Amino acid sequence: MKKLLGVALGVLTAIGGFLDIGDLVTNAVVGSRFGLSLAWVVVVGIVGICLFAQMSGRVAAVSGRATFEIIRERLGPRAAGANLVASLLITVLTLTAEIGGVALALQLASSVEPRLWIPVAALGVWIVIWRAKFSIMENVTGLVGLALVVFAVSVFLLDPDWSELGHQALQPRVPASEDHATYWYYAIALFGAAMTPYEVFFFSSGAVEERWTAKDIGQSRINVLIGFPLGGLLSVAIAACAAIVFLPAQVQVDSLSQIVLPVALAGGKLALAVVIVGIVAATFGAALETGLSTGYTLAQFLGWSWGKFRRPASGARFHLTMIVALVAAVGILMTSVDPIKVTEFSVVFSAIALPLTYLPILVVANDREYMGAHVNGRVTNAFGLVYLVIVLVASVAAIPLMMWTGAGA
Amino acid sequence: MQVRSVPAVVVLAAAMSLGGCAVGGTQTPAQVDEALSDPIDQAASAVATAALTARLLRDDRLTAAAADVAIADALHEVVDARGSLAMFVPPDAESNDRRTTASAAVGLALDAVADARAWVNASSDGPGAADVVAELTDAAAALDAQAGS
Amino acid sequence: MSRVRRRALPFPADEPREELPPPEGLVLDARLHLLDRQVLDVDGRPVATVDDLELTTPDGGEHVDGGDDAVVRALLSGPVLGTRIFGGRPPVSRWHRIGWPDVVEVGTVMRLGVRGDGLDVLWVERWIRDHVVGRIPGGRHDPE
Numbered sequence: 095m096k097k098l099l100g101v102a103l104g105v106l107t108a109i110g111g112f113l114d115i116g117d118l119v120t121n122a123v124v125g126s127r128f129g130l131s132l133a134w135v136v137v138v139g140i141v142g143i144c145l146f147a148q149m150s151g152r153v154a155a156v157s158g159r160a161t162f163e164i165i166r167e168r169l170g171p172r173a174a175g176a177n178l179v180a181s182l183l184i185t186v187l188t189l190t191a192e193i194g195g196v197a198l199a200l201q202l203a204s205s206v207e208p209r210l211w212i213p214v215a216a217l218g219v220w221i222v223i224w225r226a227k228f229s230i231m232e233n234v235t236g237l238v239g240l241a242l243v244v245f246a247v248s249v250f251l252l253d254p255d256w257s258e259l260g261h262q263a264l265q266p267r268v269p270a271s272e273d274h275a276t277y278w279y280y281a282i283a284l285f286g287a288a289m290t291p292y293e294v295f296f297f298s299s300g301a302v303e304e305r306w307t308a309k310d311i312g313q314s315r316i317n318v319l320i321g322f323p324l325g326g327l328l329s330v331a332i333a334a335c336a337a338i339v340f341l342p343a344q345v346q347v348d349s350l351s352q353i354v355l356p357v358a359l360a361g362g363k364l365a366l367a368v369v370i371v372g373i374v375a376a377t378f379g380a381a382l383e384t385g386l387s388t389g390y391t392l393a394q395f396l397g398w399s400w401g402k403f404r405r406p407a408s409g410a411r412f413h414l415t416m417i418v419a420l421v422a423a424v425g426i427l428m429t430s431v432d433p434i435k436v437t438e439f440s441v442v443f444s445a446i447a448l449p450l451t452y453l454p455i456l457v458v459a460n461d462r463e464y465m466g467a468h469v470n471g472r473v474t475n476a477f478g479l480v481y482l483v484i485v486l487v488a489s490v491a492a493i494p495l496m497m498w499t500g501a502g503a
Numbered sequence: 504m505q506v507r508s509v510p511a512v513v514v515l516a517a518a519m520s521l522g523g524c525a526v527g528g529t530q531t532p533a534q535v536d537e538a539l540s541d542p543i544d545q546a547a548s549a550v551a552t553a554a555l556t557a558r559l560l561r562d563d564r565l566t567a568a569a570a571d572v573a574i575a576d577a578l579h580e581v582v583d584a585r586g587s588l589a590m591f592v593p594p595d596a597e598s599n600d601r602r603t604t605a606s607a608a609v610g611l612a613l614d615a616v617a618d619a620r621a622w623v624n625a626s627s628d629g630p631g632a633a634d635v636v637a638e639l640t641d642a643a644a645a646l647d648a649q650a651g652s
Numbered sequence: 653m654s655r656v657r658r659r660a661l662p663f664p665a666d667e668p669r670e671e672l673p674p675p676e677g678l679v680l681d682a683r684l685h686l687l688d689r690q691v692l693d694v695d696g697r698p699v700a701t702v703d704d705l706e707l708t709t710p711d712g713g714e715h716v717d718g719g720d721d722a723v724v725r726a727l728l729s730g731p732v733l734g735t736r737i738f739g740g741r742p743p744v745s746r747w748h749r750i751g752w753p754d755v756v757e758v759g760t761v762m763r764l765g766v767r768g769d770g771l772d773v774l775w776v777e778r779w780i781r782d783h784v785v786g787r788i789p790g791g792r793h794d795p796e
Contacts, residue, residue, distance in 0.1 A: 363565065
């Protein structure tokens with residue numbers, strides 16, 4: 095019975111912790127412009143993130159080392175250094191977007207200007223990183239983030255034309271009001287939102303934090319293979335809500351306040367309260383993860399003492415890195431830049447950085463010296479290679495499409 | 504010979520592309536259409552959002568705080584649209600006329616959304632819910648007419 | 653360094669080479685086994701990553717690249733990473749050294765027989781701990 099509860103907790107936390115501001119914004123924008131005709135990208139992204147999260151968790155569980163440590167050992171300081179620079183930049187950008195998301199959600203609840211919430215949100219993130227235990231942090235934000243299920247509930251309450259939605263999803267075509275280049279640009283953005291680079295480093299470092307061994311691989315597999323797809327289903331629900339309410343009226347989604355309107359339409363003030371709580375939890379959780387990832391990647395590359403299981407005094411440089419990253423994020427946000435714009439850029443740049451971050455994991459997961467008998471099977475490797483190609487294509491196409499479409503305008 | 508002409512080609516290409524960005528320069532009809540229709544679409548989208556927000560608040564399905572944020576965001580969009588139209592330099596008399604009528608429609612939208620915001624904040628004895636929704640609907644119709652033309 | 657032409661070799665290319673006796677001690681491939689490895693102290697705490705190596709000849713003299721047998725005298729960390737990637741060599745006074753006698757085990761990670769607290773290589777960590785992190789409330793407590 096206790097084991098069952100443990101499994102359930104793991105799955106629920108994975109679902110609730112899956113969505114972040116990138117998923118929220120990108121899915122809503124895509125839903126309002128393309129309906130569900132890009133839902134297939136979410137499926138592709140989910141399979142990819144499951145594959146690579148599983149690999150990185152297995153690497154950490156079997157070798158006891160986090161992926162970035164092994165990347166430097168296996169690929170050398172130059173390649174790992176390039177990887178580090180790209181990962182750090184993307185992760186700090188994503189951290190900025192997440193903290194902005196927390197501030198926007200708090201604005202929705204209180205009508206207080208986001209700029210006043212930004213330092214509060216960053217301070218909150220820091221305090222949790224400073225003092226809270228890793229597992230408590232993950233479980234609380236994951237479970238509260240489950241409130242975003244209200245998007246799925248709203249789809250039903252809005253009583254949509256199911257055949258129309260199904261038609262859009264299963265027979266995707268570019269809507270008449272949009273052109274092909276924009277369609278593919280948003281496909282890449284959605285892909286980058288689903289397959290965030292920091293997820294892999296966080297997952298493997300988290301496995302070391304929670305002291306996983308080879309026995310935990312099974313549990314992690316269940317969490318990933320059940321939790322992530324259900325989280326992906328929530329992404330599609332967000333797109334569906336936007337498709338039902340905004341697509342017919344040709345409304346452009348530019349703000350978080352618009353994203354919650356379909357939920358209010360479906361379920362009134364109660365649903366609104368639930369969705370705001372869910373957004374705060376999801377973005378706060380993602381801010382914690384990205385903040386920690388900045389520390390993890392730098393500390394693991396340079397061989398510093400790291401980990402939330404240690405007291406901050408025992409991981410001084412690790413914690414200082416995260417403080418600097420948070421200050422940088424706050425600095426960027428206080429220039430009054432629109433967090434939604436930051437989010438839209440962060441997902442596209444995530445897609446660009448994906449090959450750099452995913453190829454090393456594929457290499458390391460095949461290394462017998464670290465993995466022993468747990469190296470990738472042939473099926474995993476086949477999928478891994480297919481995804482490497484997909485990721486490379488998306489990365490190479492991203493910038494030209496961005497320039498051609500004016501960042502999706 | 505080939506090596507020496509490369510810098511010249513680069514300079515020429517740069518000059519031509521910069522020339523294309525010159526203010527009030529030659530614009531294709533497609534660019535003119537886009538410069539006039541994008542702000543209309545943006546304003547129409549904002550008006551639709553404001554109308555939805557107003558209806559939800561009227562039906563007590565939305566908190567005042569969230570409604571205020573949503574309408575304020577919509578107002579920002581309409582202000583942006585009006586700014587884009589103002590910055591547009593019409594190349595001929597016909598597009599100047601089009602810009603004037605478009606500007607009038609966007610101005611109507613601005614007033615409607617601003618009134619909606621005042622109503623949400625209940626800061627004046629001004630329009631009630633029905634008036635606000637009616638005003639937004641009128642503005643939306645005017646913008647639709649513009650988009651159609 | 654100019655390229656050595658085949659006809660300029662000081663000995664015929666197909667001359668049989670004498671078998672040298674195997675060197676004493678553990679033979680390691682520097683790049684495979686030593687460089688970029690994590691170094692842990694006796695308590696299992698991370699100390700540094702091996703960024704570079706200090707090599708000497710078996711008699712303790714200055715080691716010349718591509719020359720005689722090399723003996724590892726110390727593991728280096730810190731600023732040498734930049735020069736290893738981009739070239740050059742910082743002055744000896746800037747090297748953060750972990751003396752080879754401190755190394756106890758060479759494997760996937762390298763273990764030392766001493767505690768990290770006493771090592772030069774961790775001076776930045778100690779400084780930040782004492783002057784930044786330690787000063788913030790709660791810095792010296794375990795997470796709860």
